[in-house]
Amino acid sequence: MESILLLLGAGILEALQPVNLMMIILGCTIGLLVGAMPGLGSVNGVAILLPITFLVPPTAAIIFLAAIYYGAMYGGAISSITLGIPGASTAVATVFDGRPLAQSGQADKALIAAAVASFIGGTISVVLFTLFAPPLAAFALKFGPPEEFALMILAFATFIGLGGDDIPKTIFSILIGLVLATVGLDIISGQPRLIFGDISGFLHGVNFLVLAIGIYGIGEMLWTLETTKGKVAVHKVQISFRSLIANLKDIKSYIATSSLGSVLGYFVGTLPAAGATPASLMSYGLAKTFSKDPDSFGKGNVAGVAAPEAANNAASTGSMLPMITLGIPGSPTTAILLGGMIIWGLRPGPLLFTEHPDFVWGLIGSLYIANLATVLINIAFIPVFVRVLTLPFTILAPIIYILCVVGGYAPTQTMHDVWLMFVFGIVGYLMRKLNYPVAPAVLAIVLGPLAERSLRQSLLASQGDMLTFVERPISGVCILIAVLLVSYPLIKKYRNKPKANT
């Protein structure tokens, strides 16, 4: 324990060296801006800036990349809140409540909640990383296909409450998402599925961001145009030091949710199969399920912004664990970090912790500093971001439209996805008009491929025996919790009813 603290202390001191500190501040700022651009995520930021890291020593380089990674996680929330377009797939859940808050003139409140929750997520996860990295890495190894499938079931269970009261419509929405998730090449046999004849754009499947940007960006804009006939009231946003303090005091209302989301996010992030997007969605679902006021979610509840933001930051730290100990990146960005490590002659694997402690602890130390730096930079920028909302709708709408097109094009760089995004935009608008919840479809398309793969792998291994999911201890427990989560709203309803009668 003492040795850990010594190593960590040395790591933090290392991160505070002038060069490294400069790299952190630069990295966080770049990450923040890259993350805020729809379609550009930390992946692009890290990939494009990898060359710069060869000009500085490896420790400064990895610190720089980690800072971009961290900054982008914070930045994703910014366009989710101010423009209603998810800046990155990890920030989709942030739109659910962030957008309504911004529309009601409370963008500053939502942005600060996102920043503070991200800080909580970053801090809790990096502390967990410091204390429990080796045992957690060992635990992550216990997750085989059946456990992954059980975790996905658990994730679906957390969303039960998401669709509101209309259960058939929620189920329909989930099913649409699952069908879209099966488009593309079959995971096991490699045969193309649902490619509508031979449209090659469908071979890579339906990109989740294309769906999310279409529904939330284009669909929302159409909806706003129709409901307001173009006469959108310009939001008055006043931001002063006093309102900042008042918003910071708001922390009481979401600190519990954020802490829970952080632990969950960190854990889900350490599993190579999952990553930050499912983590943030699960955290949102849980926050809503256990909220005293679940109906306010989706209409502008600060906890609905804080929960996914805490989880996605925690998960991004968590995904460093499989990268370091197993050599398996938990996210596309860590995959690029991994490339950097290989160049510097550091071979990730179970021995990295013991053979290169200075590097590993330098990295962890820099996470502490980067986390603190990003929250400060982010809060300093909030007044600038909020100004976006004061633009007249006639200027804002084209900007949103262009950002949607860029965001739809960027991940795969095919026009096919841009057209698909427009189709989803119209479908999203119609669904909204017909009062179908869209969030469940978005979740299903994220989790569908993960669930399908692990289900089929498990059944192959068990020769088709479904009992494998309940017989194995970890997956059994996950399934049990999932059943409890599904029945929880029903129990709550049942217990509340007699009260309502009295």
Add this chain to the structure above:
Amino acid sequence: MSIISTKLKKTLVPAVVAVTTTLGFSATAFAEWSPKKPIELIIMAGAGGGADQIARLLQGLIEKKDLSSRPFIPINKPGGSGAEALRYLQDKAGDDHTVLVTLNSFYTTPIIQKGIGVDVTKFTPIGRMALDNFLLWVHSDQTDITDLDSYVAKVKETGKSWTVGGTGSGQEDSILTAMMEKHFDYEVTYIPFPGGGTVAKNLVGKHIDSTVNNPAEQNEFYRAGNSKPLVQFTAERLPAYPDIPTAKELGHDIEYYMQRSINGPPGMSAEAQQWYIDLFAELYASEEWQTFCVEDGLACDEWMAGDDLGAFHDVQIAKHKELIESVGASAITGE
């Protein structure tokens, strides 16, 4: 006239290149073509696997040595045993800013999955970076398995519930698995994962019973004492594994390699092809690459580029067609 001029060009260009290289200039500085935008480095397998590690190392070396004015961006397209990546390249015909890092599924996937509409013989061959090797791995805790014979006995005793992890039906590990099934007359259950790294994790976590991973994918776990090699499917013992016998030594004629090469989409311009060949030739000869080859059990003693690589591909495709016919496509896809 035009025929003469192209002929002249064909003889002149290599000569010019040779002269500039001997003069100590970078050949690329004089090449007509240079990238105008970031280059997509497509990996036809998942993150953490052998192809992925190689692509990331190459990308890093290109940056480090400043060989390209535009960055190489590695993109994983692992779907359908590489079918996603192959189709992506096919659809990028004529594009000069996309290159593919291959595995043997470059040959096998179009043979097995006829529906994807890809003809790899039309792709633009650039350079062969290495030949990769295969070993048979089990978890170190499987103490009753000490060599190939005890492995075969154990698999026969367990029957079909013996699980072998791999990177997808039609990928080289599934072919090697099918070859072993046929040779030793047993049947196993093959489970596909999205990359060699995930396979390694599942072996170490005891979710699968064995794998035929590449050395690069399994070596760190071997060093950590989590998994052990039983046999190598090479002609001679690899320097990295001096104590592990080859299948041939044990009297079993199973030998299998995987090429790791760089290829462009169909119809890449000749100037761009030459630029890539020069770039990867320089990487191939670099100390870093050669060190990596030795450490990771890859064979890197013969550089092969352009048309030579195309001819090599043709031979390999014919070989794989034969192989797949002999073991049966259904044995590989598990249908």
